Amino acid sequence: MVGWIQTHGPAAVLIAGTPGVGLAVVVPATAAGAVVIDGAATATKVVGSMMVTGVDGKIQAVLLTIN
Numbered sequence: 001m002v003g004w005i006q007t008h009g010p011a012a013v014l015i016a017g018t019p020g021v022g023l024a025v026v027v028p029a030t031a032a033g034a035v036v037i038d039g040a041a042t043a044t045k046v047v048g049s050m051m052v053t054g055v056d057g058k059i060q061a062v063l064l065t066i067n
Helices: none
Strands: 008-015 024-028 034-037 043-050 059-065
Touching: none
Parallel strands: 008 034
Antiparallel strands: 008 059, 024 034, 024 043, 043 059
16 A cells, blocks of 8 residues: 655645635544634644635645644
8 A cells, every 4th residue: 555644844735615824724523634724613633824825625735734
């Protein structure tokens, strides 16, 4: 099996909602595989911050900070 696990640095991530540049994003309980604005949904942990303005349903740049 081949895979990729990234925990830090710029990454292409599926966006749910429209988070602004620099806002913290989290993994929501409602949109599998996506990130949303911190506090916008029941979530477990901040995974990074937006590098661009988010567009719902698009894959965009997030600065990952998962430690």
